Amino acid sequence: MSDVIEVDARRLLCPMPVIRLQDCINQQPAGAIVRITCTDPGTMSDIPAWCRINGHSVVSSDQQQDEFIFLVRKDSDG
């Protein structure tokens, strides 16, 4: 997991966390793994939805106190 790219989206409200994830993913090659940490509960629905429609995978999602942490794999180059 040493190549995981970190995105800090704490304190940002939707859709900013999704935009941060999108902008990061767009710069990565297929197969890249991004971990995004959020505090907006809306990301629980928005990040999986964004991944589904854009052809990427949520490898894991976890809630630790007030933080929501997603591990996302870039599956599509489109």
Next chain:
Amino acid sequence: MTRKAVALISGGLDSLLAARLIQQQGVEVEGINFFTGFCVEGHTHAIRNRDRKREKRNNALWVAEQLGIKLHIIDIVEEYKDVVINPKHGYGANLNPCLDCKIFMVGKAHEWVKQHDFDFIITGEVIGQRPKSQLKRFMPVVASQSGADDLLLRPLCALNLAPTRPELEGWVEREQMLDFSGRSRKPQMALAAQFGFEDYAQPAGGCCFLTDQSYSVKLQDLWDNRGRREYELDDIMLLKVGRHIRPSKAFKLIIAREEGETRFLSGYKRQFQTIKTVSHAGPLTLVEGEQLDPEQLQLACAITARFSQGRDAESVELRFSDREQDSRNLQVKPLRAEQIDPQWVIA
């Protein structure tokens, strides 16, 4: 050859229907959604406790999923400032620069189309549905001033407008386009039923805070008191939250109305002077302005105490913090309701 169109997706019903209509023509559609900072979507739902109980979803993402299309969400906060501050076509009923906004967004979509080798742009606009930006006489203005010209197709009302290039070139069949007009939502609801869409958002003008009178008053107050028309993202976020009370030109109080807002405002403790009740349950208050002098601090605390559980107490203890650096406790007598000058309240 499969043609490609980008659809402006607001998350409402009209853009959903327009995109589906074009998909049915065999056109490959992708969505684009612009984040201006003034969007009602998401933010306020996340902030207030009463809204936290609602199902949380971003309607633009949801629409894209219903359509099975990709959605590109684009941050235009910085560029959009000029649209809000200097609208060439003026404002609507409030500080909503709807016509300039539409021109700007279609222009951005046109740039995107050129960069990504797409063929044309579609929107869910309907003639006469909204004042100004969707009046028939302004539709050509949007097309020309955005630079999109005849690459802008409005499928829901195309039959009321001159044919566009996608229609003339046969990329779509003009006969399959529609002739909706006016404020009635019935044709859209019938078409939604025909397409099998049962669950959809009903914003119809309610997707932007700038159309809200109370919000616009707060933005104008911000500009008036700073002596210049400018803003940062945090400014316009904070205008969405709390009671805004300005007892003097020197400072404004942003007082949380409930727990969710207190949690949200807590994120600004390092940037603002703050006041929080100690002896009674109560709100967190942000103080926007210069360093408070002792008299101003007493007043700010007495106002905050007014909105706490200690409003009827003889004395309320509060904690004042200056950007989390210097803190001290104070005792005040809460203001009575009639002591709060209605002119202080910005709404």
